[in-house]
Amino acid sequence: MRFLSMMGSSFGCSSTGERLVSAARDGDVQEAMALLEYNPRLARYSTFGVRNSPLHYSAAQGHHEIVSLLLGCGVDINIRNYRGQTALMQACQHGHWEVVQTLVLYNANIHRVDYLNGGTALHFAALNGHSRCIRLLLADYIPSTPSFWDVMRKKSNGRESKNDFDEGVLFKMVNQPADGGITALHMAALNGHVDSVHLLLDLGASLSEITVEDGTTIDLIGAGSTPLHYAACGGSVQCCQILISRSASLTVKNANGWTPLMVARSWHRDSLEELLSKQPESRQQILPSPYLSLPLRSIVKIARECGWKNSEFVPTCLDPCVVCLERKCTVTAEGCNHEFCTRCALYLCSTNCTSSIAHGPPGSIACPLCRHGIVSFTMLPGAITSIKEIARTSISFSLCACSGEVSDSASMLTPLRKSDFTCTLISPLSSSSFRSLSCQRFPSIKLNSSRCLGGSESHETLTPSLNLKEAVLEDELLAAARLRVRSFNKLDHSTYGIHDHIKYLAEREFEALKERVAGRRVGFRKVSCINASIPLSQISSGADELCSSCKFYENGEDRIVIGTLDLNQCLRLPDEITGKRPEGIGADLTRAYLSNVCVAKELLRNGVGYSLIARSKIVAQEWGITDLYVHVADDNDPAKELYLKSGFIYENDEPAWQARFLDRPRRILLWTEISEKLC
Ligand SMILES: [Zn+2]
Ligand SMILES: [Zn+2]
Known part of the structure; x- marks a missing residue:
């Protein structure tokens, strides 16, 4: 630490630059704001030697509010560190989905590759099994249409289909190889990240992509290996099962002449012996990944167009969003026409991963009010004119949103609230x-x-x-969930829409409670x-x-x-x-x-x-x-x-x-x- 600050002193702006780096790393928003107010050019400061910018530090640590702040100061969103990594890659590596969401909303380049291994942000997310990040990265490539899942399935069955989106581009994105021909699916399969494997398969990850000999990487599995070879090496039964259920070949040999079974044996993965020995007789039912979240692209587009920050806050709003009770409704769910603010809809689409089934096509998400399966959101008339995106031009976004007046669920959506980054449903x-x-x-x-x-x-x-x-x-769990909602939230019964809001909070706590009690929380x-x-x-x-x-x-x-x-x-x-x-x-x-x-x-x-x-x-x-x-x-x-x-x-x-x-x-x-x- 002392060494770093001494090295830094050879730069003109070193001491304040170092202070900004510390603030970005530690998540000190107020300090960062003060420093940037004083000198906005500090945003581009890099530490000598490792050349991580403040943007990298805040992204790697998950401080998304500082990421917003720096982007608001005009820092280059795609800036690389010494090994060619962007802030997006670091956020994906550590699973900070809120940072990924912010960077995606600001149009970060998802195609950049790391100098050392040729990996994209998608590889980093898959390597560590961060399914939410994977989904957010591909937000622009997956249409908010009800037929998406069927289109992708028919394709895997070899049938022709009419597409309303560019499948070719999505296919290229998902299957882009890093050095050695390793795809995101290889990485997730090797490391046993079942949820990520499931999601990648639903998004068109290919089972037949194979690794190549490029002379630079140490390859213990062998060139010419499919994702199933990698899963066999990793030893995860569930990963192998899901790959096989999507018709991964058990007989394909890699450059060493090994089948997946032989790879499993060489790594002493005894539990895979039976699974990899013969094709299953009956076809298993294929369910969509809980992370599919079809409405994501529609809400990302709206957010980019009309903003998503606290500027939507309307103190005298008569008909506020029923989820946060704070912001004006700006979007409507297609189908049931329930209205929400952009922030809450965005949050819903980014975090949706429950096992509860919506009444709609695969990949739709349940409306928090009526359980209708939402496939897309549309902007309400007047949303653009009523909203000014101040954060893009000014760094002084409101810091007082987490006042004691808002309920816990609303504060989850405010910029200062840290959430856990596991991909299970978090307790509301x-x-x-x-x-x-x-x-x-x-x-x-x-x-x-x-x-x-x-x-x-x-x-x-x-x-x-x-x-x-x-x-x-279940009856008793629901009663307990309701007691928690009325005990842990300051609820003003005279507020408009409060009963829907309470119903919503109780429903969420009930779902989360069931999930915890059933032992499904990681x-x-x-x-x-x-x-x-x-x-x-x-x-x-x-x-x-x-x-x-x-x-x-x-x-x-x-x-x-x-x-x-x-x-x-x-x-x-x-x-x-x-x-x-x-x-x-x-x-x-x-x-x-x-x-x-x-x-x-x-x-x-x-x-x-x-x-x-x-x-x-x-x-x-x-x-x-x-x-x-x-x-x-x-x-x-x-x-x-x-x-x-x-x-x-x-x-x-x-x-x-x-x-x-x-x-x-x-x-x-x-x-x-x-x-x-x-x-
Ligand atoms: Zn809201
Ligand atoms: Zn609804």
Whole structure:
């Protein structure tokens, strides 16, 4: 570090240049803005020796708001570093899809190749299995038409078809070889990235492209190898399966005379033996990749034409976008005609990867309001004239969008919110634990006192009918999702469209919750939703809204979810401080976190929180957990008290800069040991 800054001092603008590089790398938007305001030419500054520009640093680190800032200052979007890499390649390599989205919207060149290996941005994304990035890169080449998937399938069956887009250009893009003839499909297949292999195949990646001897690369598999040879070397059963289901040849030999099976044997991939030995008898059903997202091109075109930034914000908007409740509606979904702002539609198309099926053609995405399968968006009349794209000409875009007034889901869409970059559906709600928002609308009520056996800090079950258990029924999960939405969002019931918005938030949390509980979220071993519920008949009046939204039916009676939390068996939660215990191998089996802890406002101070935590410890012990963690906001005293009295102790806290960056109160990480004594 010191060395770098000394080297830099031989340049005229070195010290401010270095400061900009640091700001770009660390994601310090305010510092970057101040420096660029002072001298816009700094945007082109490169560090001596490695020649990474600030654009490269911010792209590689995923700071998309700084990327926007630099592009707004006129920096060359396709600038290369010493090895010929563009910022787009680095963003793809690290899976920062929001940066890729920004660069694509600004028309970055996706054809540039790396000097060292001849790879394009597509190769970098495929190498690391970043399917969202792959999809965004090819945004301009995949039409927003309902027949796309059928056209591509018929082609693979060898039948003629009429096309309404240039298949040839897409084919060239997807199958462009890097040095040694290696395609994106080879790379994804070798590294076992099933989702990326699936997507590339749907986009026309060829199964018969073969590698070539070019004398420069070390090739352990042999020239003349197909993607299936590469998958066989990598050893992923699923990758081989999907390639074979799309008719990859099992008998083709590479330059060494090896079939895929022989490659698998030479790498001791025993699990592939049977799969690669004979063609499957029955044709498997071929499903479209969940990343296909047909409407993407239509919304990218609209965004380029009329902007996508905060300038759309209209303070007195009467009919705002129902997803963010903040910006004016500028686009409409073809078919159901629901209206959204460009930002939300863009976000929807870039992140759509759920397993839930839309009512529409393959690759359409579900309308957040009616589940209609959206294939394209069209611009609403007047969208262009009402919007001025200030960010293109000025660097002072609004930084105050993440105010406390917007809900969590809206802040996901604001420039300062960091999202996780895995390709699973991200939890729409913050994992912040136990926030009780003050709320004047609901008077606090007590459980019927005749049934109430425990004090407010008792660890015992409060009432005989308070049920504490892991949710299994979808009905109960939905009730829990609704409780979370009303607990974690400041919802003003007088806002226009609020009920649609709440419905939308609950639907999203429900889908995400189902996905987590079903074990489909990458990085999580096991997730359980643990609820506290009581019969409807036990709730006294004054809680009508709670009763109607958090009700479910079980064993012949209506019950109300009054408290809920998630128990997550995993190494870390996205965007949160990671616990230290236990150390070493196996920590992913014995470490767990509580998240989404909440108790209905109407029933706070009834000891429900204590009961829930006690129950979750028992479940954790059944799972073999030894160390249980929970994150709590530093300023949330009631929650801290709850955890400390439940046996948690302080382990760590979040650096202040990270809290600022994520625009939230600083978090504290609390730990407790799960001991034998519990049972
Ligand atoms: Zn919106
Ligand atoms: Zn709709």
